[in-house]
Structure formats: structure tokens, C-alpha cells
Amino acid sequence: MQILIYILKRILQTIPLLIIVSLISFFIIRLSPVDPLAELKLNPSVSKETLQAETQRLGLDKPIIIQYGKWAKSFIKGDLGVTSSGEKVSTKLKERIPNTLLLTVIVIFLSWIVGIPLGIAAAVNWKSPFDRLLTVLTSIGMAIPSFFFAVLLLIFAVKTGWFPVGGLTSSNFMEMNFGQKIFDITHHLILPVTVLFTLSLAGLQRQMRGNLLDVLDSDYVKFARAKGLSEFSVVFKHALRNAVNPLITLLGFEFAGLLSGAALTEYVFQYPGLGRLILEAVLKSDINLVMASLMMGAVMLIIGNLIADILLILTDPRIREGA
Amino acid sequence: MNRVIYFVLCICVILGFCKACLKADIQEVSDIKNHKIQQNLYPTYPIEKNVTIDNVDYLQSQAPIGKFGGTFVASTIGEGPKTFNPFNSKDNISSTMSEIMYDGLVSTNPVTGETIPKLAKSFEVNDCEYTIHLRKGIKWSDGKPITADDVIFTWDKIIFGGYGNTSTRDSVIIDGELPSVNKIDDYTVKFITPKPFAPFLRMLSSPIAPKHIFESAINRGKEYFDGYLSTNTKPEEFVTSGAFKIKEYVPAQRVVFERNPNYYIINKENKQLPYLDKLVYLIVGDINNQVLKFEGGELDEISLQGANVARFKEMEKHSNFTVYNIGPDTGTMYISMNMNNRKDEKGKYYVSPIKQMWFQDKNFRQAVDFAIDRENMVFNIANGLAEPLFTPETLNSIFLNTNLKPYKKDLNKSKELLKKSGFYWDKQGKLFDKNNNRVEFDLYTNAGNTEREAIGVMVKQDLEDLGMKVNFKPIEFNSLVNKLMATLDWDMVIMGFTGSPLEPNGGKNVWMSDGTLHIFNQRLEKDLNSERYDFEKRLDYLYTQGALAVKFADRKKYYDEYQEIVYNEKPLIYIYSPIRIIALRNKFKNIYPTSLGGVTHNIEEIFIEE
Numbered sequence: 051m052q053i054l055i056y057i058l059k060r061i062l063q064t065i066p067l068l069i070i071v072s073l074i075s076f077f078i079i080r081l082s083p084v085d086p087l088a089e090l091k092l093n094p095s096v097s098k099e100t101l102q103a104e105t106q107r108l109g110l111d112k113p114i115i116i117q118y119g120k121w122a123k124s125f126i127k128g129d130l131g132v133t134s135s136g137e138k139v140s141t142k143l144k145e146r147i148p149n150t151l152l153l154t155v156i157v158i159f160l161s162w163i164v165g166i167p168l169g170i171a172a173a174v175n176w177k178s179p180f181d182r183l184l185t186v187l188t189s190i191g192m193a194i195p196s197f198f199f200a201v202l203l204l205i206f207a208v209k210t211g212w213f214p215v216g217g218l219t220s221s222n223f224m225e226m227n228f229g230q231k232i233f234d235i236t237h238h239l240i241l242p243v244t245v246l247f248t249l250s251l252a253g254l255q256r257q258m259r260g261n262l263l264d265v266l267d268s269d270y271v272k273f274a275r276a277k278g279l280s281e282f283s284v285v286f287k288h289a290l291r292n293a294v295n296p297l298i299t300l301l302g303f304e305f306a307g308l309l310s311g312a313a314l315t316e317y318v319f320q321y322p323g324l325g326r327l328i329l330e331a332v333l334k335s336d337i338n339l340v341m342a343s344l345m346m347g348a349v350m351l352i353i354g355n356l357i358a359d360i361l362l363i364l365t366d367p368r369i370r371e372g373a
Numbered sequence: 374m375n376r377v378i379y380f381v382l383c384i385c386v387i388l389g390f391c392k393a394c395l396k397a398d399i400q401e402v403s404d405i406k407n408h409k410i411q412q413n414l415y416p417t418y419p420i421e422k423n424v425t426i427d428n429v430d431y432l433q434s435q436a437p438i439g440k441f442g443g444t445f446v447a448s449t450i451g452e453g454p455k456t457f458n459p460f461n462s463k464d465n466i467s468s469t470m471s472e473i474m475y476d477g478l479v480s481t482n483p484v485t486g487e488t489i490p491k492l493a494k495s496f497e498v499n500d501c502e503y504t505i506h507l508r509k510g511i512k513w514s515d516g517k518p519i520t521a522d523d524v525i526f527t528w529d530k531i532i533f534g535g536y537g538n539t540s541t542r543d544s545v546i547i548d549g550e551l552p553s554v555n556k557i558d559d560y561t562v563k564f565i566t567p568k569p570f571a572p573f574l575r576m577l578s579s580p581i582a583p584k585h586i587f588e589s590a591i592n593r594g595k596e597y598f599d600g601y602l603s604t605n606t607k608p609e610e611f612v613t614s615g616a617f618k619i620k621e622y623v624p625a626q627r628v629v630f631e632r633n634p635n636y637y638i639i640n641k642e643n644k645q646l647p648y649l650d651k652l653v654y655l656i657v658g659d660i661n662n663q664v665l666k667f668e669g670g671e672l673d674e675i676s677l678q679g680a681n682v683a684r685f686k687e688m689e690k691h692s693n694f695t696v697y698n699i700g701p702d703t704g705t706m707y708i709s710m711n712m713n714n715r716k717d718e719k720g721k722y723y724v725s726p727i728k729q730m731w732f733q734d735k736n737f738r739q740a741v742d743f744a745i746d747r748e749n750m751v752f753n754i755a756n757g758l759a760e761p762l763f764t765p766e767t768l769n770s771i772f773l774n775t776n777l778k779p780y781k782k783d784l785n786k787s788k789e790l791l792k793k794s795g796f797y798w799d800k801q802g803k804l805f806d807k808n809n810n811r812v813e814f815d816l817y818t819n820a821g822n823t824e825r826e827a828i829g830v831m832v833k834q835d836l837e838d839l840g841m842k843v844n845f846k847p848i849e850f851n852s853l854v855n856k857l858m859a860t861l862d863w864d865m866v867i868m869g870f871t872g873s874p875l876e877p878n879g880g881k882n883v884w885m886s887d888g889t890l891h892i893f894n895q896r897l898e899k900d901l902n903s904e905r906y907d908f909e910k911r912l913d914y915l916y917t918q919g920a921l922a923v924k925f926a927d928r929k930k931y932y933d934e935y936q937e938i939v940y941n942e943k944p945l946i947y948i949y950s951p952i953r954i955i956a957l958r959n960k961f962k963n964i965y966p967t968s969l970g971g972v973t974h975n976i977e978e979i980f981i982e983e
Contacts, residue, residue: 088854090463091889092868097543097882098889135455135463136599145624204662208669215669216662217626221446221653224621224629320658322625330452335851 053363057356064352068345072125075344076118079337086110086134086335108134121341131338133331139342142327147309149218150316150323154308156239157246165251166297169258174285176263184255191252196245200318203241214238216320242319246312250304257300261293268292295366302358306351310343415697418484418965418975421638423494429510430494432638434646436963439980441644444651445961446673447973448663453625453656457611458602459580460537473630473652473976474613475580478505478524483970486771486875488574492519492581492614492637498574500923503564504557505577511637513583515612521556526584528554528564530591536598541579544572571923572878583612616647616977628654638977648980667956674973677954679756685956694956700968701760701768701950706825706869708745708832708946710738712894713861715903723861727810732864733906736794738943740787744835748781751949754827758954762947764936765884769968770874772929774936787839804840813842814864817856820847825867828948832867861895867948868892874969877932878920884912884935893944908942 085091087104105111109120124131130139172181207213214220218238219231226234265271266289274284304311313325320326324343331339363370419435449466456462459471480491490496492511497504511519532542533551545552550567557563566573590601602611608619616638617630630652638646655672657663667675677685677696689696710732713723724732731737747761763780766773795807804812816833818825826847833843843865848856856863873879882888886909887901896903905913912935919931939945955972957964963978973979 085851085854088851091854091858092870097540099543100538100540101889103539136461137455137603137605141605142624204665208665211669215666215671216657217655219623219626221444221627221629221655221671223623317658318662320625320662322623326625326658327452 053360056363057360060356060359067352068348071348072122072341072345073118076121076337076341077114079335079340080114080117082335086337117337121338125341125345130342133339134334134336139338142339143324143342143346146322146324146327149321150309150312150325153239153242153246153316153321153323154312156243157250157312158304158308160243160247161250161254165254166258168251169255170262170285170290172255172259173262173266174281176266181259184259188252188255191248192256194248196249197314197318199248200242200245200315203245204318207241213241216318218322242312242315242321245315245319254297254300257297258293261296262289265289265293291365295362298361298365299358301361302354302356303351305354305357306347309350310347415964415966418967418970420482420484420489423490424639425509426639426643427510430508430637431511431643432491432508433643434638434640434975434978436640436965436975436978438640438642439648439962439978440982441648441980442650443648443981444653445649445973445976445979446653446655446671448655448657448666448672448675450657450659450663454604454622454628456603457606457619457622458537458598460531460582461599461601463538470619470628470654471580472615473617474611474615474619475582476614477578477580479574479577481575481578481875481969483965483967483974486969488578491578493577496574496577498923500569501566503566503574503577505562505564507560507562508637509560512635513612513614514618514633514635515583516635517583517585517612519581519583519614520559521562522559523581523584524562525554525556526588527579527582531582531587532579534591536591536595541576545570545576569921569923571920571928572876575876581614583614586610586612617652620651625656627656630654636977640978647977649976652976673958673961675956677956678951679758682756682758682954685954689956693960694958697955697957697964697966697972699953699955699966699971702953703767703769703872703874703950704869705762705765705767705872705950706828706867706948708741708865708867708948709893709944710741710865711861711863712906712944715896715900717861718899724864727806727808728814728864730806730808731812731814734794735942736790737796738946740790740839741836742943742946743780743783743787743790744839745832745946745948746782746835747948750828750831754824754831755949755951759949759951762950763940764947765872765880765939765945766877766932766936767872767874767950770872770877772877772932772936774933774940776933777936777940782835784838791839798840802840803842811842812840813844815844815846816865816867817853817863818845818847818867819850819853821850825869829867857892858895859897861897866892877935878916881916881920885916886910886913908938908944911938 086108087101087110090101090104109117112120121131130143133139133142168184172184175181203213204215207215214237216238218235220226220234220238223231223234262285266285271284271289274288275281279288309324310328312321312323313328315321316323316325317329328340328343330336331343421432421434424431424433449469451466454462454467454470455464456467457470457474459468459475462468462471476492478491478493479488479496481487482489492508493505494508495506505524507519507521507524513519531537532545533554535542542551545566547566547568547570552564552566552570552573555563555565564573564577587601590598604622604624608621611619613619613633614637616633616636618633619628620631621627621629632647632650634645636645636647640646640648655666657666660678663672663675664677664681666672682696685694685696711724711728712732714729714733716722722729751757751759751761760768761779762768764774764777791804796812797805797807799805806812816829818829820826829845829847833845836843853866857866857868870880870883882890883892885891886894886905887896894906894909915931915935915938919928919935922928922931953971955966957972960981960983961979962982963975963980964972965975966972967974
């Protein structure tokens with residue numbers, strides 16, 4: 051019951067937050083000197099009438115505050131509006147979200163499945179050659195900028211011809227049978243997943259190792275060891291439970307990054323996800339699309355944090371008591 | 374001791390690197406010199422002919438007979454098409470996509486630039502009357518016949534009715550009146566323009582819509598039409614007249630077209646074209662990715678720029694592609710000075726009166742022109758892949774005035790011209806005008822466009838040779854547009870336009886004194902009736918007359934004079950026009966590159982031979 055009230059409270063808190071986020075983003079976009087019609091204006095074959103019609107259609111002839119009001123009204127109704135080229139924002143997003151989710155879910159899944167055990171192994175075998183090797187590898191993983199790494203892999207793909215150069219499906223995808231389709235998508239996914247996986251694996255492994263090392267050094271672990279418990283139950287029953295809290299917070303952020311975390315890599319690999327869509331929208335000041343993506347990011351972040359907090363309440367009695 | 378050895382070693386390594394870089398750089402330059410690709414003479418394109426077989430008026434390809442089958446993979450940069458409705462497209466990519474699917478009544482001879490019949494069998498022009506004879510027996514991709522009703526419907530209902538993108542409609546309004554279109558019989562249509570209007574003929578290349586498909590959309594109103602045949606429409610719903618028909622659209626990845634089985638162009642064996650089964654456009658985000666995809670073998674055709682050209686030319690020898698130079702592009706690069714002499718609402722001059730004295734002085738503009746080293750820019754900025762430009766019409770334009778000769782940088786001439794207008798230099802070589810004002814102004818361009826930024830730096834240097842002080846300020850594109858179009862508080866700017874090599878009237882927004890893009894003397898709404906310069910009045914006259922004259926020779930006279938005026942008055946100082954370089958895989962045959970049509974203008978005739 052207490053938890054339910056807590057969740058309700060948190061949800062209510064998000065409302066003013068979202069309003070502030072939307073206000074700030076809207077005004078920053080609109081007050082920036084980006085003119086969605088600049089390209090049209092510099093095209094000699096575009097007539098004055100067309101320009102006027104476009105200005106009216108995009109609502110640019112009205113004051114900003116009215117533009118915001120119009121946007122907010124339809125947003126509350128659940129209508130995200132249309133893009134500057136007249137397509138529905140919601141359909142545009144719907145086209146891309148599954149692709150981005152496919153990529154990020156695979157990456158998060160892989161990096162947690164691999165990263166946590168590696169972190170534990172490194173902490174347990176502290177200062178052993180294995181730990182040192184992992185430290186070197188993860189340092190490299192953290193130090194390489196994802197952008198640069200992605201470009202390197204792309205060049206690798208071009209030179210060897212082993213992997214397709216970006217994209218998600220081959221051009222004859224429609225004629226393939228089911229097995230070939232799965233293979234084709236996997237083939238395309240390997241490189242972008244490698245980039246994102248290396249990056250997030252490194253962070254996660256370091257985090258897990260650090261937390262566990264802290265805990266392994268504490269008095270109750272020493273006590274458990276002194277009691278004569280097996281090393282297995284010392285690490286997994288006593289130490290791990292206490293080391294996992296910061297990772298839950300991390301999980302919340304991972305959730306927030308589900309839709310927006312891979313933008314840069316997506317761009318380099320020409321992956322048909324949200325990243326490319328939103329970048330182009332920002333460049334063209336396509337207000338409805340940009341707003342939709344910003345609001346989506348904000349909502350995801352809030353939900354991610356909420357989930358993390360709830361999980362923390364469930365796992366950590368200290369926090370439970372506090373709440 | 375050890376430390377000294379390490380130090381020496383490090384120095385050696387660094388020097389080694391420097392040396393390597395130095396050498397590579399020098400090589401690069403000599404490469405460009407060696408590889409400056411000449412515009413080769415490619416085989417002349419055999420124009421298609423009309424033939425009638427079993428009462429069907431086909432268009433017969435005169436190119437060698439090829440094999441059927443295969444796929445051609447091209448690409449577009451950006452976010453892909455916004456719509457597949459040919460009447461709604463506002464961007465290049467969408468228009469390209471709809472042009473593949475929908476043919477117009479006429480098209481352009483890719484060699485000479487003449488208007489030739491396409492969906493029409495023939496046409497006659499008589500002052501204001503355009504009689505179009507349609508092909509008998511040709512069909513839409515769903516098997517329904519293409520008749521005069523489709524043409525009338527397209528022009529009368531969709532275009533004149535103001536559906537979708539109204540730019541075609543706007544440009545055929547002559548003195549506030551629309552042309553009329555009448556059906557003579559099932560295969561004859563007559564257009565009548567209120568006045569003779571030469572550009573109209575080329576506008577007939579607008580796509581023709583199938584009435585039986587579009588009619589229901591038109592009946593549901595303009596708002597519905599704006600979303601009609603969008604990128605979310607199922608491919609089966611498209612009925613086309615062009616060589617291809619959409620098969621699949623995958624957002625941000627590709628557009629796949631399949632051959633239209635009912636296409637009206639046949640080969641010499643009377644089999645219906647196109648040869649290719651599929652035409653694929655990959656949607657790539659940027660140029661670098663496009664180059665990688667071509668190198669990785671995923672693309673069959675690519676347009677090359679800058680340093681890539683020399684690299685591809687080198688690779689060409691041991692690769693399966695050919696690099697084609699198809700001559701000057703329609704893009705232009707120019708410098709403009711703000712010749713505005715008006716005041717804003719607050720009574721303040723847009724351009725300070727001191728600067729007005731300079732910019733409105735023909736001698737000053739010509740001096741600037743003579744000080745600019747175009748050849749140097751072509752060589753250093755465009756990697757030799759451009760041609761110096763002196764006229765507003767691009768070098769491949771059929772209206773180009775060839776009497777206007779190119780010239781070289783001539784500082785002495787510049788100085789003479791400046792002296793004539795009372796400018797003088799002090800002991801340090803600084804330039805002053807006759808009222809003792811130091812000549813100093815701002816030069817703008819849009820930041821991020823590396824080419825224009827590089828030109829800006831060179832223009833600044835060239836003008837500083839004349840003792841002018843130039844503050845070069847690349848600013849964000851949108852702010853620049855705002856300066857040029859609304860606040861008008863700029864001195865000098867480097868910009869570019871894309872012109873049409875076929876129809877100078879497309880530039881009327883630039884050259885007519887009340888045009889929306891009359892950049893060197895932009896008139897806002899309130900100033901539309903303000904005083905014109907003499908040469909502006911003449912340009913207005915020439916542009917109006919040029920559109921009214923119908924014969925090519927008559928029009929050419931007007932447009933020759935307009936180019937001459939711009940050549941002499943220098944409201945815009947043209948710098949260069951880039952050259953188009955295209956790489957294409959060798960397995961494709963029937964390739965006839967032309968300057969006007971590019972490499973794949975005859976896509977229906979292209980076939981694959983391994």
C-alpha cells in the first residue's frame with residue numbers, strides 16, 4: 051500500500067516536470083534562429099504564394115505562445131501533430147521505434163548477461179592476471195569513442211566485404227524466406243551491436259567490480275568468512291546483494307537510453323532508427339517531431355528512474371523504511 | 374644518456390611522420406593535375422522514335438538491344454522521400470521518386486535540350502495554342518488506357534484546381550489568368566494560354582495522373598489530397614505510366630521499384646522496356662556513407678565530389694566501374710553586394726550611406742570582380758573540378774551567351790576602376806573612398822559549408838590585395854537567410870543558386886526587381902514600388918519579353934542581353950560552376966552520358982551484361 055502511494059506521488063510530481071521540460075524545449079527551438087522555411091526561401095523556383103501557404107500551414111505566422119498552446123493542447127489529447135512535410139509524427143515514430151528497440155534491447159541484454167559475471171569474476175580474483183587483463187580491455191572499451199569505433203568497423207566492413215555497410219536489411223529482403231531474413235538482420239546487426247556492446251560492457255563490468263570490491267572489504271563479509279562459510283555463499287549470498295544497489299540505479303538509466311542511447315552509432319551505421327530521424331528533425335527545426343522525441347526522452351527517463359526507485363525499495367530494506 | 378637516446382629517437386619518428394605527410398601532400402596535388410578528367414566525348418544518344426504497331430503508338434528505343442533482368446541500385450542522401458504523390462512533392466528526392474513512376478506529356482532531349490514528346494505522340498505550338506496528340510492504345514500499369522480524360526483531369530482539376538504543391542499552378546498564371554485546357558477528342562487535347570508564354574511548353578512535362586485512381590482523392594478535398602499517396606500507402610495502390618512502379622518502401626533504408634509491364638517504350642525487337650527488373654534507391658544519411666557503400670559494392674552509381682574524384686580515378690584502373698565527367702553542373706557560386714538604397718520602418722538605412730556609395734558604384738563592383746582569382750579557386754577549392762563562371766546562365770545552359778568571354782584576375786584594371794571613382798590608397802596601401810572613408814565591410818556566408826567558407830577566405834585575400842578591409846563572417850545558415858530576406862543588414866555575401874539549363878524564366882524570382890529572391894536589392898513588401906536602377910528596369914523588361922516570345926531564337930536575344938547586363942553591371946559576381954562526376958559500374962550497358970541528362974536519363978534502356 052505504501053508503495054502504491056509512493057508511486058502515485060511520483061507520477062503526480064512528473065506533471066509539472068513535463069510541463070517545464072516542454073516549455074523550455076519549445077521556446078529554445080523556436081527562439082533559435084533556425085527557420086524551417088530557409089531552404090524554400092533560397093530556392094529561385096518557389097513562388098511567394100507557396101511561401102505564404104507554408105508559413106500558414108506550419109503556424110509560423112502566429113506568436114510563439116499561441117504556437118505552444120496549440121501544441122500543448124493536441125499533445126494532451128494524445129495527438130503528436132504532423133511533421134513539417136505533412137506526415138503524422140506518430141507514424142514516423144512508430145516506423146522507427148521497433149528498429150531502435152531491437153538494437154538497444156539486444157545490447158542491454160548482452161552487456162548485462164556478460165558484464166555482471168565478468169565484474170564479479172574480476173572482483174573475486176582481484177589483482178590476478180585475469181583481473182588485470184579485463185581492466186586493460188575494459189579501459190580500452192571505455193576510452194574508444196563510439197563514433198570513432200563505429201567508423202573503424204565500417205571501414206573494416208568495406209575492406210573485407212564480410213559485413214554489409216550499414217542499414218538493417220538487404221535490398222532483396224522481401225524475397226527471402228524466414229530463415230534467410232533472420233540471418234540477414236543478424237548479419238546487419240553484428241557491427242552496431244559490437245560497438246554499443248563494447249561500450250556498455252566496459253562501464254558495467256567496472257561498476258560491478260568496484261561495488262563488489264567495496265563490499266568484499268566490509269566487516270560483515272569478513273565476519274561471514276570467519277564464520278567458515280563457503281566462498282560461494284559469501285560472495286553470492288552476502289556480498290552480491292549489497293553490491294547490486296548502484297546497478298539498479300544504472301538499470302533505470304539504461305531504460306531511459308532504450309530509445310535515445312544509440313543515436314550516434316545509429317547515425318554512423320545508417321541504422322533506420324530514431325537517431326537519424328531526430329537528428330534530421332532538429333536540423334530542419336521540425337518542431338512537432340523534435341518536441342515528440344524530447345518529450346519521449348523525458349518520459350522514458352522519468353519512468354526509468356521510477357522503476358529503479360521501486361526496485362530499490364523492494365531490494366533494500368533501509369530505503370523501504372525511509373519511504 | 375638513455376634519455377638523450379630516447380629524445381633523439383622521438384625526434385626522428387616525429388620528423389619521419391612530418392616527412393611522410395609532406396610527401397603525401399605533394400603527391401596529392403600532382404595527382405589532381407594528372408587526373409584532371411577531360412570531358413570526354415561519349416557516344417551520341419540515339420533519340421527514340423514513334424512507331425505504330427497494331428494501332429498502338431509506341432515509342433521505340435534506337436539503342437542496341439539488351440538483355441532483360443537485373444537490378445540497378447542508386448542512392449539518395451537524406452531522410453528519403455516524403456511523399457510518392459507527384460503533385461505533392463516539395464523536395465528533390467520526392468520529385469525524383471515520382472518522376473520515375475509518372476511520365477509527363479513532353480520531356481527534354483538529353484542532348485540538345487529541345488522539348489520532345491513523351492507521353493504525347495506529338496504536339497504543335499501556335500502562339501497561344503498548344504495542341505497535344507496522345508498515343509493511342511497505351512496503358513496505365515493496371516491496364517486501363519491513357520486518354521485525353523486523364524490529361525484534362527490532371528491539368529484542370531489537380532493543377533489548376535490548386536491541389537497539392539501549387540508551384541506549377543503559380544508559375545503558369547499569366548497576368549492573373551490561368552491557361553485553359555480542352556478536350557478535342559479522346560486522343561487530342563488543346564491548351565490555350567491567355568498570352569504567348571514560352572515556358573509553358575516545358576511545364577507540360579508535369580506528370581499526368583490516372584483519373585480513375587486520383588478522382589476519388591480529389592473529391593475528398595485538398596486536405597485529404599495532401600496526405601494522399603504518402604509514404605505509408607500500400608505499393609499495390611499505385612497506378613503508374615512511367616517505366617517503373619513502386620514495389621516496396623522501407624523507411625530510412627530503401628525504395629524499391631519494379632518494372633511497369635505496360636510501359637509504352639519498346640526496343641528494336643518490339644519488346645516492351647524497361648530491361649531492368651528492379652530499380653532500388655538506397656536512402657543513405659550522408660556522402661561518406663554513400664562512398665563506403667559504393668566501395669563495398671552495395672551501390673551501382675554514385676556522384677563524386679572533391680578529393681574522392683582523384684581517388685576513384687586511381688581505383689578505376691583495377692575496379693569494375695567507370696568515372697564519367699558529364700560537364701558543368703547547374704549549381705553556381707556567386708558573390709553579391711547589397712545594393713539596397715532604402716530605409717527601414719525606423720527611417721534608418723539598411724546599408725549605411727557610406728557603403729551604399731561603394732556598392733552602388735559600378736566601377737567598385739567591377740573592381741571587386743577583376744580582383745577575384747577564379748582559376749585559383751577552381752584549382753584549390755574545387756580540386757580542379759569546376760569551371761570559372763561569368764554569366765548567370767550556367768555553362769550547360771542552352772541559352773548561354775557565348776559572346777561573353779572569360780577573363781583573368783587583373784589587379785591593375787581593378788585599381789584603375791577604383792581611381793576613376795575617386796578611391797585612393799594611403800602609404801600603407803589602405804583603400805579610402807573620395808570622402809576619406811576607409812573601405813571596410815563584412816563578408817558573410819553560411820557556416821558549415823566548407824566550400825563557401827574556403828571561397829570566403831580567398832575572396833578576403835584577393836580583396837585585401839586591393840587595400841580593402843574585409844571582415845569575413847561565416848554565420849549559421851538560417852540567420853544568414855534571415856539577413857538576406859528580412860533584416861537586409863548585410864554588405865557582401867557568398868551564396869549559391871541552382872539554375873535550370875533549359876529555362877531561364879525559372880530565375881525570374883532572382884532577376885525581376887520585385888522577385889522574392891532579388892538578392893542584391895531585395896524589396897520587402899512595403900518597398901515594392903520603390904525606385905529601380907536603370908539596369909533593373911531593363912532586366913524586368915527582358916524577363917517579361919523573354920517569357921512572352923515563343924520562338925527559341927527570339928527568346929535567346931532577350932536572354933543574351935540579360936546575361937550581358939549582369940556580366941557588365943555585376944550585381945552578382947559569379948565565381949564558378951562545379952563539374953559533375955559520376956561513377957557507374959561497367960556491367961551496365963546503353964550508357965549515354967550527357968550534360969543535360971546525366972548518366973541514367975535513359976533508365977529504361979539500360980541493361981546488364983556481366
